[in-house]
Amino acid sequence: MKKLSILILLLLNFFFINSALSKKNNPKIINAFSNPVFDGKGYQPIGSLKWKFKTEGKIFASPIAKNDIVYIGSEDGFLYAIEEKSGKTKWKFKTEGAIHSSTSIFENTIYFGSFDGNYYAVNTEDGKLIWKFKTGGEHWLGEIGMWGMKPETQYMDDLWDFYLSSPVVYENGKTAVVLFGSSDGNVYSVDAKTGDLKWKFKTNGPVHGTPVIDRDKIYIGGWDATLYALNIETGKEIWSFATGTKTGFKGIQSSVAVSDGKVYFGAREPFFFALNAETGKLIWKYDAQSSWILSSAVIQDNTVYVGTSDTYALLALDAKTGAEKYRFKANGYVYTSPAIAGNTIYFGDFTGNFFSLDLHSNGKKSNVVSTENRKQFAASTLKNDLLDFGYTGQNEDLSLYDNNKKVMDQFYQLGSIVSSPFINNNTIYFGSADGYLYAYYLEK
Template identity: 40%
Template sequence: MKYLLFAGALIAAAVAMPATAQDWPMFMGDARHTGLVSATPTDIAKLKPVWRYRLAAEVSASPVVVGNLLYIAAENGNLYAFDLTTHKQVWLYRAEGGIGSTPAVADGRLYILSRDGYLTALDAASGKALWRFKTGGEARFGVPGGYGMPKADGIVPDPWDFWLSSPLVEGGRVYFGSSDHHVYALDVVTGKEVWRFEADDSIHAAPALSNGRLFIATWGTKLYALDAKTGAKLWDFQGGKDAETGIFQGFSAAPTIDGDTVYIGSRDGYVRAFSAADGKLRWAWDAEKSWVLATAAVDADSLYFPTSDTTVFIALDKKTGREKYRTDTKVWTYTSPVIAGDYAFAGTMTGDLYAFDKRTGKILWHYQTDDAKTDTQDLIDEAGKLRMDGLFPQGFPPAPGVENVKALGAFEASPIWAGNRLIVVTANGEILIFSDGTE
């Protein structure tokens, strides 16, 4: 099929364009989730912490930056705004439930989804609530008999279901998914519902948007393409599904859009590329039965993401799905990477933060949290791997083990690059800002 030159130019313009070096206003930096910025550290060896601060809260949502304000949402229900120059708290907003979604900031407003079932709009400068929209309720995904527990014990929540759907703002609307099985589009000024779409299952992944199409994935391992204006379904794809009592499949990752291609990893053990127009499968990369919970980042040539069970950081050729390299991270990595110039940054569940050479996968820089170095429970062995037998004893639910791992300063929140700073927050609430001294 031949395209007009003008249409071709529009598509080319939508391919892996980096975010500004100063702002990171939503999950993965932009509406297409490229995870890409044009800035790069001058000297990676000089990257060191210039500020750290411990919140009295667990954090699963990624930080965002707009202008000189850093916003961090926490599971204690607090949303914090810090001045990046003075490192002073500017304001705090209190929700009635934990905030598991990465905030989105646009045109002076900030949007969050909290576990009490509300999507809230705030004034980004003052933290004043502007409006709230109630969903049908937010909850961790779970099924009776999950993880081998007796069905009589009732629903077993999935302890690896870390996040809620992070809002996306574009064209005067805020889009997000909900545990109530719906995708919502709201007016950004009034909070009034424009449309809703009923999906097959709970939605905790963030939506992505490009060229009037909204892409969003569910715990039923289904990826939907919707008309962003009307909410009408354009196409869908069904990935691998569990039995009724299963809990191992589903989409936690958000889609990544690059030109006319949509990429997404899944807990069914594959990373896939689809035609954005009609959902035709272009290629599927076999993750060797490993979960892929992270949202992939993309640049001009490659797709980048980490894996869970196989504990590797991967680069694929984005056109063919051919593997370019893999680097062992020794442990599950669930953070979505950020690509800053020549480097890819990602953090693991043992509190290790890495800068990879994005061309070769070589580890060029490494930081480990103080909590992981102390390792008071002796969870990390001599090889840098987790002691699985002690963490997850047979016949016990996995949630206590996951909580113990979080205490290492694990990274559930993805790193960001804004204002020539690397900014991360640990699962147990430590904010870390790194600089090479050139900001």
């Protein structure tokens, strides 16, 4: 990977796996997307456009739908509640910063974070504030002279740190808590009704990953390149697993998937890992060919599906061994976390393409829709319809940070998709850097 030119996200995303529940207390876990595996019938390609909803900023967050309303945050600082049938605004809630956090819904409350430094609880019916929790501050990852880019005295935001941590709700009996990470380096547990702090756990770097809960544990990683397993009730560390810290290859942006006693996740260290869920010991790791893995995985039929950055692939890996079964080549970085319905997996790429792939075809049967911006700018931005950082920035000195940022802005014009999809009522929803939330019918 060319770290001064081809650098990528993740993520993200972030899809989050619902997992086995404690038999003792029968807790309820409300992850940000409930589960990336949805009900479906056979192979369902993407159909016609139902509607698209325009915001005034890029969309990096992922949508969620409940009770005929779709919710999405935008870089314009608003959380939107949109009617599923019409695509019209029901209400919108203003924060003082970009919303790169996805949401969770518990009862009549929706939870999310903003770059203004607050995590919010808002009434789903009328968009009124219930409470807000002030963190130590939310910000993009950054440093002076990042990765040797020039000028060496300039402070530089990491151009591929797209997301804030998305909240997860954990209900146990009569109590419920909201869990999320923060740029201040803490993982927080706060009362879901009041926003009062229950506990916090300090890491050694910003935490923009999203927590996943399984039984009595919370799993979360961050920019200190470490995955933590914490006790859900106390926040005490159970185990930790350190990934690599080489310059340009440090950090965990994805969320984990938990299945059959294993924890699966990718990192900027170019590997995808499978750990023992109880001990944190490595079971296997997949070499991603110097490509960050920032997509969060989804697992079905003993197969792990996850996106890659510089190799532009959706991978299908054997869940037991990590052996590659096949790969599907997209046109650019695959930062979105895929969603499965029936025999179909759905995901987007950084060039503004959104794919549906038949899981029974070994990567051979698919269809694609594109953002309007991609249709307009692909010829002038892409090389042979593929993302190529060096090609797009060929007239620029890519040792300069500002020129890297300029290339990224050109990519964004395509309507880059880093928002992960959500499926409801035979419709699939995803956001784009062109500022639109798209709603497409699924073919029956």
